[in-house]
Amino acid sequence: MPGYNHLFIPGPTNIPEQVRQAMNLPMEDMRSPRYPELTLPLFADVRRVFKNQNGRVFIYPSSGTGAWEAAMTNVLSPGDNVLMSRFGQFSHLWVDMAERLGFVVDCLDMEWGTGVPIELYAERLAADKEHKIKAVFVTHNETATGVTSDVAAVRAALDACGHPALLFVDGVSSIGSIEFRQDEWGVDCAVSGSQKGFMLPAGLGFLSVSQKALEAAKISRHVRCYFSFEDMIKTNDTGYFPYTPPTQLLRGLRASLDLIFEEGLDSIFARHHRLANGVRAAVSAWGLRLCATEPKWHSDTVSAIRLPEGIDGAEVIRHAYRTYNTSLGSGLSQVAGKVFRIGHLGSLNEVMVLGALSAAELTLLDCGVKIEPGSGVGAAIERFRSAATTPAAKAA
Numbered sequence: 168m169p170g171y172n173h174l175f176i177p178g179p180t181n182i183p184e185q186v187r188q189a190m191n192l193p194m195e196d197m198r199s200p201r202y203p204e205l206t207l208p209l210f211a212d213v214r215r216v217f218k219n220q221n222g223r224v225f226i227y228p229s230s231g232t233g234a235w236e237a238a239m240t241n242v243l244s245p246g247d248n249v250l251m252s253r254f255g256q257f258s259h260l261w262v263d264m265a266e267r268l269g270f271v272v273d274c275l276d277m278e279w280g281t282g283v284p285i286e287l288y289a290e291r292l293a294a295d296k297e298h299k300i301k302a303v304f305v306t307h308n309e310t311a312t313g314v315t316s317d318v319a320a321v322r323a324a325l326d327a328c329g330h331p332a333l334l335f336v337d338g339v340s341s342i343g344s345i346e347f348r349q350d351e352w353g354v355d356c357a358v359s360g361s362q363k364g365f366m367l368p369a370g371l372g373f374l375s376v377s378q379k380a381l382e383a384a385k386i387s388r389h390v391r392c393y394f395s396f397e398d399m400i401k402t403n404d405t406g407y408f409p410y411t412p413p414t415q416l417l418r419g420l421r422a423s424l425d426l427i428f429e430e431g432l433d434s435i436f437a438r439h440h441r442l443a444n445g446v447r448a449a450v451s452a453w454g455l456r457l458c459a460t461e462p463k464w465h466s467d468t469v470s471a472i473r474l475p476e477g478i479d480g481a482e483v484i485r486h487a488y489r490t491y492n493t494s495l496g497s498g499l500s501q502v503a504g505k506v507f508r509i510g511h512l513g514s515l516n517e518v519m520v521l522g523a524l525s526a527a528e529l530t531l532l533d534c535g536v537k538i539e540p541g542s543g544v545g546a547a548i549e550r551f552r553s554a555a556t557t558p559a560a561k562a563a
């Protein structure tokens with residue numbers, strides 16, 4: 168099919184040309200005396216993205232799932248009680264991993280389309296006078312349903328009853344894309360991956376930890392080997408890795424961090440908010456609903472859009488791909504066939520989002536959804552114009 172594939176899934180996201188070029192280089196020696204010139208600033212700069220000044224970061228040659236496992240096996244011990252909640256496919260997978268790794272999971276099952284139940288967490292923590300709960304888990308941005316949860320409120324719930332549990336956050340589709348403040352929110356283990364806000368291929372798992380988590384790791388009784396903090400610390404401190412690092416990805420990370428700091432984290436968050444608002448305006452102009460049940464759950468990085476009864480979401484995704492060379496995100500697990508998703512994070516702008524919305528409109532119309540042609544795109548254009556930040560756009 169002519170033209171390139173339009174990628175609007177919520178990760179992997181589009182890779183900027185500078186980042187792609189930065190990864191196109193001859194293989195280099197990962198034990199050379201100059202290698203730390205690449206790696207040491209990377210460790211420092213990834214911490215800047217997480218807003219972690221006091222702890223340290225581990226960069227694993229894995230996807231985000233590996234960083235989840237690293238967090239749990241280094242910091243907790245088998246049989247530890249943990250408090251989790253499930254309201255989408257990724258929070259489900261995290262619960263599943265915790266159970267398989269031998270933790271005693273108190274999982275609060277919530278309606279898909281909602282997020283972390285702050286009041287229920289607060290109740291559970293206040294009732295746990297003996298401090299049996301060792302860690303509390305938050306899926307910051309549930310990518311399957313387009314729901315963002317309030318990490319700061321979970322920290323406040325812990326503090327309100329003086330509970331010492333560690334706070335674990337899955338920020339795979341949030342960190343670097345929407346507000347995240349590790350130190351301020353007292354997050355002990357924050358996980359992310361390279362293929363979303365960091366605008367890279369999959370293959371780097373980031374785990375940013377607090378001093379408290381590092382202390383907990385010293386007494387953890389869990390078996391770990393490849394993901395061992397100790398092994399990583401021994402070599403990372405001098406700029407090396409305990410195994411062969413993925414050099415091309417690290418070179419790409421250098422370029423992506425440069426782009427992130429050049430634009431500025433606050434500007435990136437504002438851009439994602441603007442773009443998400445455009446998508447949300449389109450969804451309501453189509454007369455459709457988001458999977459997120461209330462505005463307080465709205466995600467600025469991904470929107471999951473409910474389809475009318477009788478419309479097969481899998482066919483919508485297939486049709487967009489085959490007919491318009493456009494990749495939209497499919498519904499996963501409980502919402503498979505019922506929603507389609509638009510990823511609006513990473514390296515993208517208003518025109519790209521309008522492209523996604525055009526493809527979605529064409530596809531929805533072809534699939535028999537009764538929407539007014541141009542209504543969603545028009546609503547998004549109106550929203551973008553009212554949010555325009557440049558004087559020329561404002562004056563026009």
Ligand SMILES: Cc1ncc(COP(=O)(O)O)c(C=O)c1O
Nearest residue numbers: 230231232257308310339340360
């Ligand atoms: C919120 C969330 N957590 C975890 C994961 C798993 O990450 P990975 O696929 O990089 O292992 C994903 C992947 O999309 C995700 O969106």
